[in-house]
Amino acid sequence: DSRKDKALMPVLDAARAAYELLGRGEPVYGSGLDSAGLRELSLLSAKPYLYVFNCDADELADRELAAELRELVAPAEAIFLDAKFEAELVELENDEEARAMLAETGVDEPGLDVLARVGFETLGLQSFLTAGPKEARAWTIRRGMTAPEAAGVIHTDFQRGFIKAEVVTYDELVAAGSMVAAKAAGRVRLEGKDYVLAEGDVVEFRHGSTSTTKKS
Structure with missing residues (x-):
């Protein structure tokens, strides 16, 4: 079919290249093969993935072990966490207790938070926020x-x-205390149709099919 339809040539080339990689036991993901051709093949080995290692406290502190494991699974990302510790952390009643527990163990960020953040990055996703009188909500979108x-x-x-x-950044909104205060402080920007959202942007959309302006 590729001889008749030149548009299929990239797919054929990608299939051949993927076949060679898989034959050598190498993953397609992160190989640099043409993404357009690979999409047509829908290969599981071409999809983004990451590895999560369940470690005890001593293993988490072992940087040499972490480096060895990262090299082993590259180009995929590697996440290291202690599942037992994470389970205890989520059962705490408030954030202050959680921060104290993290400080005692020398951990900067909960492993589940790292997993969520890196998972989003691996999948090419990010979040933006909307806030109104009824609710504040995070929305998941594709990066870009x-x-x-x-x-x-x-x-x-x-x-x-x-x-x-x-648009206002989350940190600036929290520092200001409210959207009204953020606007008064000149922290809220008015962006047009070409603006690419950044992670954690807090947004109010002006929209409408008539001259009346509405806000989301």
Whole structure:
């Protein structure tokens, strides 16, 4: 078929290259093969993945072991956590107790938080936030999405009628105390249709099919 349809040549080339890699016991993911051709093949070995190692306290402190394991699974990411410790951490009643427990063990960030963050990065995902009188919510989008595309994740009408996006970073909003205070301090930016959302942006979308401006 590839002889008749030149558009299939990239798929054939990708299939041959993937066959050679797999024959050598090497993963397709991270190999640098043409992504367009690989998408047509839907190979499981071409999908992004990561490794999670369940370690005890001594193993977590062993940097040499961590480096060895990272090299073993490269180019995939490696996450190291103590499942028992993580289970105890989530059972604590408040964040203050959790921070104290982390400090006692010399851990900067809970392993489950690392897993979620690296998992998002591996899958090419990120989050943005919306906040209103009724609720505050995080929305998952693909990394690199523009403001109108992100608005469409909430509702397709928001994308079709996109006008502008009011954007403030999460840290700046928390420091200001409210969106009103953030606007008064000049921390809220007005972005157009070409703006690419950053991780943790807090956004109010202006949209509407008529001259009336609505906010999400």
